[in-house]
Amino acid sequence: MKAARALALALLLASGLGLASSAPHSRSGGEILQRFHAGLADADCRKSSARWRSHYARAAEHLADEDEIALAMFGYVLDEVREAGLPSEFALIPFVESRYRADARSRGGPAGLWQFTAGTARRHGMTVRGAVDERFSVVASTEAAVRYLARLHRLFGRDWRQAVMAYNAGEGALRASRRKGAARMSGITRSYPAKLNAIACLFDQRADNARWRRAIERQVPRLAPRRLPAGSRDLREWAVAQGLDADLVLALNPGWHPGARAVLAPIGADAGRTAPDEAN
Structure with a gap:
């Protein structure tokens, strides 16, 4: 099964390469996933969490849904992450935070693709005032998120797991937990890297599904x-x-x-x- 899955993924990636050159203003999902897999910090799925693969199973289906814009938006966020020299895992954060919906609102106050709170958004240079809320701007929020993630990546020794936990909990909370022991962190924060790894492995797993593969191979802008x-x-x-x-x-x-x-x-x-x- 593993060999068949690897072959399916290879065929998917190869198809993306072939389609991209004929349409520079668009690209296939295969090309996007090729870039994604090439930039992973940890492509090992042997210890991927079955719990989180089940929980985020819709992430893979969301990309394959032709009525949705998630695949094109994922390609954009991935471009921004990779151009900043960051691992592809960071482009999966909006799946966890907002299911890749730019208009997402949470009951507790966070909003937008990256689910910034109003205070955090302002600290990162976004305007949140009256009718203007740049958390709903994919451009402004992604630029802010990538800047912040790049800072965290440097701050925590280019350890992507530590960086994403700091993104979730705040860098001060993560520093404190490192002094007092990881158990002081919330379960949500401790599981954050496992969630991203599970989503990455879902894409690998779905590559042996012909229906999903055909849907992903479509061209998107x-x-x-x-x-x-x-x-x-x-x-x-x-x-x-x-x-x-x-x-x-x-x-x-x-x-x-x-x-x-x-x-x-x-x-x-x-x-x-x-x-x-x-x-x-």
């Missing part, structure tokens, strides 16, 4: 931050003018408000991270 012209008041109007799927752009930017300039959108056939006519 490459996403990147785009900058709107100053004074933009209508995101749908801008998307239509750019020749983009306006409903997709609106779904990718639940926190957009008139006057905001940074949005997440498909790069388009000829657009880069910021199109020349959007610079001002």
